Amino acid sequence: MEKLCAVRRDVLGHVGNRWSALVMMLLETKSRRYSEIRKSCGITPRMLTLTLHELERDGLIARITRDGDRPQVAYALTDAGRSLCSILGSLISWSDRHHDHIIDSRDRFAAAGD
Amino acid sequence: MEKLCAVRRDVLGHVGNRWSALVMMLLETKSRRYSEIRKSCGITPRMLTLTLHELERDGLIARITRDGDRPQVAYALTDAGRSLCSILGSLISWSDRHHDHIIDSRDRFAAAGD
């Protein structure tokens, strides 16, 4: 197989790290405010900022500001983000379908390890 | 969205961490020996062992030993592993399709950040 180049690994990273996937899934239904995301998934401000920056940098989400009486900022998936999210969805659903299989396998593995 | 339970995160972990995905992709075409994998992807023995153990524990790969004149051990994908691998394939191909988009996005992001 061809090696995993940087971009590939970064994309896999967006899927595999602690928060990116969760944030994207949260934005799948609708755009949300910073504090809204923060409360929804119990992420610390630091990690949320880092996560949002990385996702925005890679064009997966967009930061939308609306300035009026009370300036607002919201985050939404881009088209690219949405299409990645759908693959993410298959991954989540794969996990759920194989949940029992995995648990069983772990039990057997642990039993064999004695 | 429903929170990411442990198993879900572990599965995403198999995709996102440094080596699991690479090892699985390597096994997609055929089963391989320990040393073969090692040389193919330049992983250290320690990380390879850890990676193989986790994948085997979760039932994604199987450790096949054949003892005869010269005992051998090989690793192969299980059915579950193969089905996860196919999603992994979509992810890789998504990365490739969006490679340019991502690079552009990063350039614009960096330019805006000045």
Added chain:
DNA sequence: CGGCATCCCTTATGATACTG
């Protein structure tokens, strides 16, 4: 509200040497 900065801890990964 929407962040950024600092400190600190945990986990992931790497280098290397050694063993059945």
Added chain:
DNA sequence: CAGTATCATAAGGGATGCCG
């Protein structure tokens, strides 16, 4: 060949306080 053991470093993540 197929690992294990030990040590060291890097990256990821959390707690907390401050700011425009």
